[in-house]
Amino acid sequence: MQNNRLQQNLKWEQRQRLTLLEATVFWSGEVSTHALLQRFGISRVQASKDLTLYQSLCPDNIRYDKFLKRYVINPCFKAAFMQGSAGEFLQVLQMPRATGSGAVLALAENLPAVEVMEPAFRQVRPEVLQIVNQAIVGSKEVQVLYQSMSRPEPALHRLHPHALVYDGLRWHARAYSYTHQAFRDFVLVRMLSAELVGDGEQDATDDAAWQAWVCVKIGPHPGLSPAQRQAVAFDYGMRDGLLQRETRGALVPYLLKTLRIGPDDFQRRAEVQQIVLLNRDELQGWLGF
Numbered sequence: 001m002q003n004n005r006l007q008q009n010l011k012w013e014q015r016q017r018l019t020l021l022e023a024t025v026f027w028s029g030e031v032s033t034h035a036l037l038q039r040f041g042i043s044r045v046q047a048s049k050d051l052t053l054y055q056s057l058c059p060d061n062i063r064y065d066k067f068l069k070r071y072v073i074n075p076c077f078k079a080a081f082m083q084g085s086a087g088e089f090l091q092v093l094q095m096p097r098a099t100g101s102g103a104v105l106a107l108a109e110n111l112p113a114v115e116v117m118e119p120a121f122r123q124v125r126p127e128v129l130q131i132v133n134q135a136i137v138g139s140k141e142v143q144v145l146y147q148s149m150s151r152p153e154p155a156l157h158r159l160h161p162h163a164l165v166y167d168g169l170r171w172h173a174r175a176y177s178y179t180h181q182a183f184r185d186f187v188l189v190r191m192l193s194a195e196l197v198g199d200g201e202q203d204a205t206d207d208a209a210w211q212a213w214v215c216v217k218i219g220p221h222p223g224l225s226p227a228q229r230q231a232v233a234f235d236y237g238m239r240d241g242l243l244q245r246e247t248r249g250a251l252v253p254y255l256l257k258t259l260r261i262g263p264d265d266f267q268r269r270a271e272v273q274q275i276v277l278l279n280r281d282e283l284q285g286w287l288g289f
Helices: 002-007 012-028 033-040 044-057 086-099 126-138 226-235 249-258
Strands: 062-065 070-073 140-146 155-166 171-177 182-187 191-199 213-220 243-248 275-277
Touching: 012 033, 012 044, 012 070, 012 126, 033 044, 086 126, 086 155, 126 140, 126 155, 126 191, 155 182, 213 226, 213 249, 243 249
Parallel strands: none
Antiparallel strands: 062 070, 140 155, 140 191, 155 171, 171 182, 213 243, 213 275
């Protein structure tokens, strides 16, 4: 009810900008006038008006930090324009990759019946995602209670996260682990709690597997007939029987898992496997199996 009262007298464009403003400060802990300028292409005057309007509607949510020269979140923050759910935020992160360079949505009659089989959404804790994202934005360290599948009980880990990764099924945080003395991936849904514990000491440029870019080469299974190989090549958009994907070294295992390629791809039945990894020797350090 409060959300409806706040928004009923606002224009659609205002609601959109205030929603972005609120989401930005909630998930990253801060928002600047420059962020609004970049996202909406509005003037600095208009951005200042939006911030003033938001403060008048939600006076307890943000405050201006003179040292940082930006608005920061207040501890008593209450969302007014968004739900504040982890799913809401993660869907927004996926949008630029899903829509590509400007998708066109056509509305037409007599459309065929369509059913989309979506995987079950993994229930990321909003409070954990909020802290992890704030740590990434502000280069902070976090202490998380993490339930690994390799041990029966959860354990505390001090991490310095620098990126979020979506592998098609789950969200991960790429982080330096002080427990393991190495950069690793941590599944967000396995984080039972998280808290900021100070400034980060690790630099993402030291994450060699993250900084390295490699080429993954995929082709039709050699056991297929020429006609079947041609069909598979067309299906995957291959050129001359080859699909090449550039990806970070750290993400090679996720890409192969998405493509259902494992260590036994050449041994599996051709009509079931359909595609295989062609440059396995070049990727030995990145495969993860």
